Amino acid sequence: xxxxxxxxxxxxxxxxxxxxxxxxxxxxxxxxxxxxxxxxxxxxxxxxxxxxxxxxxxxxxxxxxxxxxxxxxxxxxxxxxxxxxxxxxxxxxxxxxxxxxxxxxxxxxxxxxxxxxxxxxxxxxxxxxxxxxxxxxxxxxxxxxxxxxxxxxxxxxxxxxxxxxxxxxxxxxxxxxxxxxxxxxxxxxxxxxxxxxxxxxxxxxxxxxxx
Numbered sequence: 001x002x003x004x005x006x007x008x009x010x011x012x013x014x015x016x017x018x019x020x021x022x023x024x025x026x027x028x029x030x031x032x033x034x035x036x037x038x039x040x041x042x043x044x045x046x047x048x049x050x051x052x053x054x055x056x057x058x059x060x061x062x063x064x065x066x067x068x069x070x071x072x073x074x075x076x077x078x079x080x081x082x083x084x085x086x087x088x089x090x091x092x093x094x095x096x097x098x099x100x101x102x103x104x105x106x107x108x109x110x111x112x113x114x115x116x117x118x119x120x121x122x123x124x125x126x127x128x129x130x131x132x133x134x135x136x137x138x139x140x141x142x143x144x145x146x147x148x149x150x151x152x153x154x155x156x157x158x159x160x161x162x163x164x165x166x167x168x169x170x171x172x173x174x175x176x177x178x179x180x181x182x183x184x185x186x187x188x189x190x191x192x193x194x195x196x197x198x199x200x201x202x203x204x205x206x207x208x209x210x211x
Contacts (some may be wrong), residue, residue, distance in 0.1 A: 034069025
């Protein structure tokens with residue numbers, strides 16, 4: 001009987017391997033993207049606007065932006081992997097913490113360890129705020145996709161103000177045919193609007209069944 005010499009990887013080892021891989025992947029990706037930006041965008045702009053931008057060679061711009069991009073994405077991806085391992089999920093908090101680390105890394109890559117703390121803190125806060133805003137907008141748009149029919153119904157009945165009640169109770173479009181008076185009452189919708197909503201759903205269901 002043969003015994004396998006391979007040892008199973010523990011969850012902790014897997015998380016370490018994942019973090020190392022994501023950090024390396026972020027560093028390589030950032031270097032490539034940064035190099036492209038420095039070569040294709042910044043170098044030509046420097047030749048066009050010599051007073052506004054430093055007169056560096058194309059390779060110097062590529063090297064500079066590759067270094068900064070590598071530092072940002074390596075820190076960002078690495079911290080994101082660590083946060084996922086600690087918290088067990090990807091959410092707004094994890095995204096803002098990881099992007100904040102990316103901002104710090106950018107400051108260190110740009111100014112070095114001799115850079116002013118205020119510069120590092122500003123970049124950290126800016127990256128966190130920017131990433132948090134983008135993530136919030138994406139999350140809101142994703143959530144809104146589950147309430148398309150609900151929003152249309154409430155708009156038709158002049159009850160748009162109760163959309164937040166539906167979202168609070170997670171009453172998405174697929175739940176509309178299942179709504180009852182008690183369910184609507186649980187999400188704090190008054191009697192009058194409840195009657196209008198239920199009547200609308202009942203008439204809609206009858207119309208569908210006739211087809």
